[in-house]
Each structure stands twice: as C-alpha cells, then as structure tokens.
Amino acid sequence: MIFQKKTGHVFTCQQCPNSTIPSKDRLECICSADQKLISKQLFISICESCPQGSFVSPDKLECIKCTKNETCQCSDQNILVYREQSGKIIENGALCESCSKGFRATDQGFCEKSDEECENCTSQSYSRIKLQNGDDMRSTFISKNLEIATKKCAERDMKYCELLVNLCVLQNFDSSSPINSCGILENIKRSYNPWQTFWDPVDFIDDSELDKDNVIDHQYIFDENSYIDIVFAKYDVDGTFEGYVDNSNLNLHFCGPDMFPKSAYLFGRRYSKSCQIRKELFNDIQIQRKFFEAFIRFEDETGRIKMYPIHVLNSAIRVNDQLVNTNDRNRWTGDQSASRDLTKSSETESVVVWRTYLIANEWNELQQYRKTSLSLQMILIIVIHEYFQYKNYALIEPSFEKYNEESSYTQSSILTRFSVVVFMYLFVAACQMLGKVIIVERMLTDPFHNFIDLCSVSNISVLSLTHRLYGYYIHGRSVHGKGDAGMSEMNAFLQRERDNLCGYRGLEPSSELQTFTLNLPIHFRENYDEICRITKQPTSGAIGHDAMTLKMNQTVEAHDKMNNFLKKFVDHSISDLDYVVRDRPLLEAVLDAEMTDTSQIGTFTRDPSEIAYSTCFVYGNEWCWTSFECLLTCVIFIWSDSIILAAFIVFITSKFLRLIFSYLSTAHLVKTSLIDQRFLV
Numbered sequence: 001m002i003f004q005k006k007t008g009h010v011f012t013c014q015q016c017p018n019s020t021i022p023s024k025d026r027l028e029c030i031c032s033a034d035q036k037l038i039s040k041q042l043f044i045s046i047c048e049s050c051p052q053g054s055f056v057s058p059d060k061l062e063c064i065k066c067t068k069n070e071t072c073q074c075s076d077q078n079i080l081v082y083r084e085q086s087g088k089i090i091e092n093g094a095l096c097e098s099c100s101k102g103f104r105a106t107d108q109g110f111c112e113k114s115d116e117e118c119e120n121c122t123s124q125s126y127s128r129i130k131l132q133n134g135d136d137m138r139s140t141f142i143s144k145n146l147e148i149a150t151k152k153c154a155e156r157d158m159k160y161c162e163l164l165v166n167l168c169v170l171q172n173f174d175s176s177s178p179i180n181s182c183g184i185l186e187n188i189k190r191s192y193n194p195w196q197t198f199w200d201p202v203d204f205i206d207d208s209e210l211d212k213d214n215v216i217d218h219q220y221i222f223d224e225n226s227y228i229d230i231v232f233a234k235y236d237v238d239g240t241f242e243g244y245v246d247n248s249n250l251n252l253h254f255c256g257p258d259m260f261p262k263s264a265y266l267f268g269r270r271y272s273k274s275c276q277i278r279k280e281l282f283n284d285i286q287i288q289r290k291f292f293e294a295f296i297r298f299e300d301e302t303g304r305i306k307m308y309p310i311h312v313l314n315s316a317i318r319v320n321d322q323l324v325n326t327n328d329r330n331r332w333t334g335d336q337s338a339s340r341d342l343t344k345s346s347e348t349e350s351v352v353v354w355r356t357y358l359i360a361n362e363w364n365e366l367q368q369y370r371k372t373s374l375s376l377q378m379i380l381i382i383v384i385h386e387y388f389q390y391k392n393y394a395l396i397e398p399s400f401e402k403y404n405e406e407s408s409y410t411q412s413s414i415l416t417r418f419s420v421v422v423f424m425y426l427f428v429a430a431c432q433m434l435g436k437v438i439i440v441e442r443m444l445t446d447p448f449h450n451f452i453d454l455c456s457v458s459n460i461s462v463l464s465l466t467h468r469l470y471g472y473y474i475h476g477r478s479v480h481g482k483g484d485a486g487m488s489e490m491n492a493f494l495q496r497e498r499d500n501l502c503g504y505r506g507l508e509p510s511s512e513l514q515t516f517t518l519n520l521p522i523h524f525r526e527n528y529d530e531i532c533r534i535t536k537q538p539t540s541g542a543i544g545h546d547a548m549t550l551k552m553n554q555t556v557e558a559h560d561k562m563n564n565f566l567k568k569f570v571d572h573s574i575s576d577l578d579y580v581v582r583d584r585p586l587l588e589a590v591l592d593a594e595m596t597d598t599s600q601i602g603t604f605t606r607d608p609s610e611i612a613y614s615t616c617f618v619y620g621n622e623w624c625w626t627s628f629e630c631l632l633t634c635v636i637f638i639w640s641d642s643i644i645l646a647a648f649i650v651f652i653t654s655k656f657l658r659l660i661f662s663y664l665s666t667a668h669l670v671k672t673s674l675i676d677q678r679f680l681v
Contacts, residue, residue: 025241067093126180132316162239218298233293372432378647459483472613475507475514515607519598534558559674
C-alpha cells in the first residue's frame with residue numbers, strides 16, 4: 001500500500017509503515033478500522049490497536065465499549081453517544097440514544113435541526129458573509145453546517161475541523177466575531193490545534209521557494225504558441241482531496257467561453273474580463289462545494305515535471321475592519337536626505353551593507369553637483385569684460401554703442417556698471433545651464449538618472465525628506481530580485497532588461513516610473529521620530545571605546561527598525577498608515593502649492609521628469625547660488641572697480657561656503673541615514 005507525499009514541489013510514492021493504510025486521497029497514512037490515533041508525524045499516523053471487546057470511537061481517538069451490543073451499531077433513528085458533556089469518555093460504555101424533539105439523526109452519526117419542526121429556531125452562531133462593498137449576506141450552507149462542524153471539531157474529529165477551516169475561508173477569515181466560524185476556530189485551537197502536530201513548516205508549506213527568482217526553471221518565450229499550463233488541486237469542502245484537474249477540464253470562463261479556450265493562458269498576455277454572473281452558474285456539480293488550489297505545471301531542464309503554487313488575492317479580507325488587500329502589493333523605501341536598505345524581500349536576500357554605503361556615497365557626491373562651473377564662469381566674465389571691452393557699455397553716451405577703446409573723458413555710473421555686470425554674469429550663467437541640461441546631460445552623462453539606475457541595480461530605494469512631512473522617493477527595486485551578483489550575472493541581468501525579458505522597475509504595476517514627490521501623514525512622522533530616539537539614548541556612563549561601541553549598537557538597532565518600518569509603509573502593510581499614488585492636479589502645479597489634506601492619508605505624486613528630487617542638492621537650487629554669487633560680484637566690483645579682484649573674492653568665498661555646506665550635508669546624511677561615517681569618502 002502506498003501514499004503520495006509532497007516534498008517541496010515534487011510528489012513521490014512511499015509505502016505506508018507499520019499497520020497504517022493509505023487515505024482515500026492517498027495523501028497520508030491513516031489508522032485501520034480497528035486502531036485509534038495516538039499522534040501524527042507529518043503525514044504518517046501513529047496508531048494503536050484497541051483491546052479485544054472494545055471498538056474505535058467515530059473520531060478515531062479513543063477505544064470505547066458499548067453497553068447494549070458488541071458492535072456499537074445504532075439504528076437509523078438513534079446516534080451513538082460515547083462522551084460526556086465535558087468531553088470525557090463515558091466510563092460505563094457508549095450507548096445509542098434518540099435525538100431531541102426538533103432534531104433528526106444524520107448518516108454521519110449526529111443530530112441536526114429538522115427544517116420541518118424547527119422553522120423558527122434561532123442559531124447562536126453567526127453565518128453571514130461580509131462582502132467587499134460592506135454589505136453582508138446570510139449563507140445557508142454555513143448556517144446548516146457551522147454548528148455540527150463546531151461540535152465535531154471540538155470532539156477532535158479532523159474531518160470536521162477541516163470543514164470549519166473552510167467555512168472560515170468562506171467568511172473571508174473574519175475573526176471579529178467569537179460566534180462565526182473563524183472566531184469559533186480560534187477558540188477551539190486554544191485546547192486542540194491538530195495543525196501544530198503534523199504540519200511541518202519546512203516540508204509541507206515551504207513558502208521560502210516562492211520568493212526565489214529561479215524556482216520556475218522553465219523557459220517561456222513570447223510566442224503565439226507559448227502557453228502556461230495551469231492545473232488545479234480539487235478539494236471538497238470537508239478537506240477531502242479529489243485529485244488534479246487541468247484547465248481544459250475546468251470551466252473557469254464565468255463570463256462566457258472565449259473563441260479560443262486557452263486565450264487566458266498565453267504567456268505574456270494581460271488578461272481581464274468582467275461581467276455579472278447568474279447564481280445558477282454555481283450549481284455546476286464540478287465546482288459546487290469545492291475548493292481549488294492553482295499551480296503552474298512545467299518541465300525543468302532535466303525534463304522532470306514540477307508544480308509551482310499560484311497565490312490568489314482575496315480582496316474581501318478585512319483586518320480591523322479595513323480591506324487590507326485592496327491596495328497594490330508593491331515593493332519598497334529610504335530615508336530623510338539619505339539612503340536605506342530597501343530591498344524587495346529581506347527574507348530572500350540578506351541586506352549587504354556595502355550597497356547602502358555605495359548609494360550613500362553617490363548621494364553625497366551629488367550634493368555638490370552644479371549646473372554651472374564657477375571657475376569657468378569667472379574666467380569668461382573677466383575675458384568678456386576686459387578683453388572684449390564689454391565694460392564700455394557702462395559709459396554714459398547718447399547712443400547704445402560699445403567703444404573699443406577706453407574713453408578718457410566719458411564716465412560711467414554705479415547703476416550702469418551694475419547693469420552691465422549683472423547682465424553679463426546672468427547671460428554667461430544661462431548659457432552654461434542650457435549647455436549642461438540640453439547637451440551634456442542628454443548626450444554625455446546624466447548623474448541624476450544614472451543615480452536612479454544605480455538604485456535599481458543595487459536594489460536600494462531612497463526616501464529623502466526636505467521638510468517634516470514633505471520629500472521625495474526613489475523606488476529602487478531590482479527587477480531581478482537582488483542586488484548582489486557577480487560580473488557575468490550582472491551582465492546577464494542588464495541583457496535581460498535590454499531585451500525586455502524582465503518586469504517593470506516602477507512602484508506601480510506595469511509602470512517604469514520610479515520617482516515621486518511625497519506628502520506624508522502625521523502618524524508617519526511620529527513613528528519616524530520614535531525610532532530616531534533610539535540613537536539619542538544615554539550611554540549609561542560608558543566612556544571611550546565602550547561608549548562608541550554602545551552608540552554604534554544603538555545606531556544599528558535604529559537602522560534595522562527604520563528599514564522595516566519604511567518597507568512596511570511603502571508596501572501598504574501598516575493598517576493605520578497608508579498613502580495613495582496620484583498625478584499632480586493642474587491647479588497645484590500652477591500655484592506650486594499642495595492643496596490636499598494629507599494629515600491622515602499620504603500622497604505619492606508621480607514625477608514624470610524624474611529629477612524633482614534634485615531640489616535636495618545644490619543642483620536643484622542653482623538659482624539661489626548663482627544669484628548670490630552674481631550680487632556679491634557686483635558689490636565687490638562697484639566697491640573696488642576691478643572685475644578681476646571681484647571674481648577672485650567671489651571664487652574664494654563660494655568655495656568656502658561650499659566647503660561648509662559639504663561638511664554640514666555629510667553630517668546630516670550620516671545622522672539621518674544611520675550609517676557609519678567612516679565609510680563615506
């Protein structure tokens with residue numbers, strides 16, 4: 001005798017050990033008819049034969065004696081009673097008794113309410129299903145089966161425990177009420193939880209493979225004949241396995257058949273159909289009272305057939321009365337003017353700190369990047385002003401002409417000299433900006449778009465706050481699922497992206513957009529500040545290296561908590577802290593002002609330009625620096641009447657201010673990104 005055992009995603013056949021026999025679905029070894037169940041190890045029952053003169057109880061857990069006959073067989077009008085109300089076995093032996101008035105005996109050996117005699121009976125159980133739109137409806141099936149499932153599961157009848165679990169599924173895992181199926185199940189599990197004894201988290205429900213990139217080692221191609229083979233494991237509502245069904249033998253086209261039955265399974269196709277379904281459709285005996293698990297069936301490189309489970313999203317599940325599955329399940333985040341380890345899955349790829357340091361150093365280098373070169377600006381100003389005699393435009397003459405030779409009798413004024421220098425300075429600066437933006441960054445190198453690409457390759461996302469609740473987000477999810485790879489593997493990744501063989505980089509499904517402007521809810525900042533307070537805790541009298549070690553431990557703890565918090569926030573995994581993704585309204589764009597209340601629900605506003613986050617750097621504030629340097633040049637020139645001296649002083653002053661800014665911005669980066677300053681270059 002054999003049974004099927006699931007190892008990873010492969011089914012193998014094994015002999016049932018000892019005196020156990022295969023179950024009907026051949027997925028486990030069960031006790032024979034004259035044995036009681038002692039325990040279970042994975043899918044194998046540990047059994048014990050009943051003594052002579054006793055019989056196995058209906059729940060297979062006890063050996064019982066009978067008071068009136070030796071077979072414990074009752075008539076159709078009676079049921080076998082073998083437990084007291086407390087759940088203990090009746091010491092004097094089991095007996096046959098008739099059902100109370102208003103109830104009738106069933107083939108399964110219990111009493112249920114009779115519809116004819118108990119039309120006005122009220123049930124103490126809750127049999128309603130809450131729909132996604134907030135309405136609820138009464139389920140006749142749950143109403144008829146919940147009480148008996150509760151009773152028999154409490155008596156440790158595994159079949160009815162499976163039924164109770166599936167009733168909980170039908171009620172969308174809603175455990176808010178203690179008298180619905182999920183609430184009752186939670187109560188029973190406090191005293192009897194069979195799944196803890198024979199469900200092995202590694203061998204039976206090993207979901208760690210689901211996050212691996214190469215778990216489906218079969219090559220699909222974009223071709224009109226490349227279809228995904230979907231199969232379904234079919235179960236009865238009581239958990240009985242009824243075999244596997246091909247998609248061709250299961251009618252899931254509820255909106256009517258397509259011209260081609262396999263149209264929904266073509267590889268690379270986005271398939272969607274919506275319609276109103278008539279209730280009669282679910283009377284099909286093939287799907288009535290059935291549960292299905294979907295799998296992708298494929299052949300690996302060696303020709304061995306494998307199956308990969310397909311996750312199904314139930315959008316009606318509620319947690320704390322919130323629809324937790326209605327938002328997109330996206331990937332992930334960063335820091336206030338900093339970078340964080342924002343990876344697709346901390347379980348599938350351990351965070352490597354070198355990638356964080358790489359992004360932090362690149363961010364720090366961008367702090368000083370400008371649209372203009374100050375040294376080139378000053379050289380051009382001196383050449384134009386002195387060599388090309390542009391200064392002669394400041395001479396007060398009746399005609400607007402430039403004299404190539406300096407006049408000894410015509411004078412200029414402070415206003416004319418100021419005007420000439422301002423116009424000359426701003427003209428040169430504007431030419432530099434246009435050349436940098438239009439020519440250099442489009443044809444040669446674009447550091448800000450390159451930084452976004454680096455974030456994607458490194459699998460690091462960045463969240464930068466320029467104000468308490470306002471900032472920018474770069475979604476740096478790697479489409480390959482990891483950021484650590486060798487040179488050949490990285491080259492293969494880039495080739496796959498070039499050939500469009502990967503998913504999308506964007507935060508939203510089917511989108512490549514990675515940059516957003518943020519307006520965050522107040523609760524976000526409260527959580528953020530609470531985590532940051534970890535680094536401000538006193539070191540309890542420690543000094544020297546001990547104090548430094550303790551401080552570093554606090555930073556590491558805060559970094560890990562902040563990283564997890566930001567990942568959950570971006571993935572919509574915090575019930576009372578959420579956001580919506582939107583385009584910027586025209587009025588807000590014209591007024592450059594936020595007019596949406598984001599105190600409770602934040603907004604991620606799409607940034608099609610992908611450089612809005614440059615306002616975190618000198619680059620995004622180029623006009624402030626340029627206008628300051630221009631005015632300082634004019635003041636010194638008017639005071640000294642020497643453009644060379646003015647250019648020299650402005651150059652030294654600006655470099656000194658940039659040095660101070662560099663120090664402060666680096667210190668701020670270390671503080672807010674919670675990284676070790678020793679690794680910043």
